[in-house]
Amino acid sequence: MDGVLKVLAEMKSADYYEQLKDTGVHATKHVFMALINAYAASGQFNKAKEVVLEKGIPVKNLNEIKSALVSSLASHGQISHALDIYKEIKQSGCSLEPKAAVSLIEHLQSKGKLNILLQLLEELNDPYYWVDGCCRVILYCMRNKELRTAVDLLKKLSDNFQKDDLAREFIFDEVFSNIADMENPNLQIGIGLLQAIKEDLKLHPSRKCLDFLLSACVKGNDLQKAQLVWKEYEIASLPYNILSYLRMYQAYLASGDREAASSFLNKIPKDDIHVRSVLHACRVTYANSKQEKSEPKKKKNKKKKKKKNKET
Known part of the structure; x- marks a missing residue:
């Protein structure tokens, strides 16, 4: 990634955009998007935001490139910065590109953001x-x-x-x-x-x-x-099928109702080796959990016995 940024920096310092024009090749929106993604991936978020300020960006592509910036910032955890750019886009009378809107929805998962999520969803055409x-x-x-x-x-x-x-x-x-x-x-x-x-x-x-x-x-x-x-x-x-019976068997085992668990166990065909393996794992798991719950009580009983011995 450092190598990519170095090349991009050298291209820019050497009047890269002017060279492209001289050869008849124009800097496309994909070049600007690639630059944004490269900066964001390396943690240089301010540099990524500066890309949209370049004079060489065609006006018709500006909103799409800004949307790419929102998506890139959001995917790298810069949610507040992504929301700032999103607000700028709305204030300019434009809408966030659909792919960027979904990306922002995907990463905007902290509590209390439901209104913003619904707003983004409403704008998706x-x-x-x-x-x-x-x-x-x-x-x-x-x-x-x-x-x-x-x-x-x-x-x-x-x-x-x-x-x-x-x-x-x-x-x-x-x-x-x-x-x-x-x-x-x-x-x-x-x-x-x-x-x-x-x-x-x-x-x-x-x-x-x-x-x-x-x-x-x-x-x-x-x-x-x-x-x-x-x-x-x-x-x-x-x-009901084998899977549903297995799940209810687990549910009753977990609750400690062995009698009900046994009735479900009787309804489960045991011809398949995988089914037998699951059943064995269930018995081991819930037997261990039952043992763990009872262990503290045993320790308390031992302490009581020691006290009685001292008294005698």
Whole structure:
């Protein structure tokens, strides 16, 4: 990267732009964008911002190059600077380029930024980028417990794909997949979105949606919500399979209800070596966790015995 910056600096100091003109070649927007990205990648953010001040930039390309600056600054953690440039673009009567808007949405994830995210989403006119941006804002809402906004955006997404059930189902699956992937799943948001799909959108959740949500319940050690999701399979006329039985087996094991866990265990076919491996891992995991919980009590009992011995 240092080598790239050195070459770019030498080109500029040697009247690079003038040389290009003399040879009949013009500095294109791609050259300016490459320069911005090179400076930002090396941490020279002020230099990156100075690029948009160059006299050689054609006026017709200025907004696109400024948008590239916003995207580059955001992707390198310079959110406040990226927002300043975004405001400048708006004040000049222009709009952020769709790709840059999505990049800013992607990296603008700190709490309290929902209004800015919704504003960016509203300005996205390109359908492809709007869907991408909308999904990212929904994920932000899930992480920050903004259920009402998440439901509203889910409705808009659904309306967008009224004639494409497969695309709509894929997007819903992705949303619930992200809930399952969270380190500490926000189960209340997940259940809220599930209810919205059923009651507001009048749709049945897909098997994948329920699978991801059930996994999140197991991960969050919430048996009550796992039981609620379990009932949804039957309501949606989705037969239970090995994976759903495995997840409920885990949920009951985690809750300490061995009797209920055993009833689910009996319904799981054990012909597959991978299934047997998962079952073994579950028994080891939850046996260890049970042992860890009981260990402190044992230590206390030992202390009491020592005291009794001293008294005698």
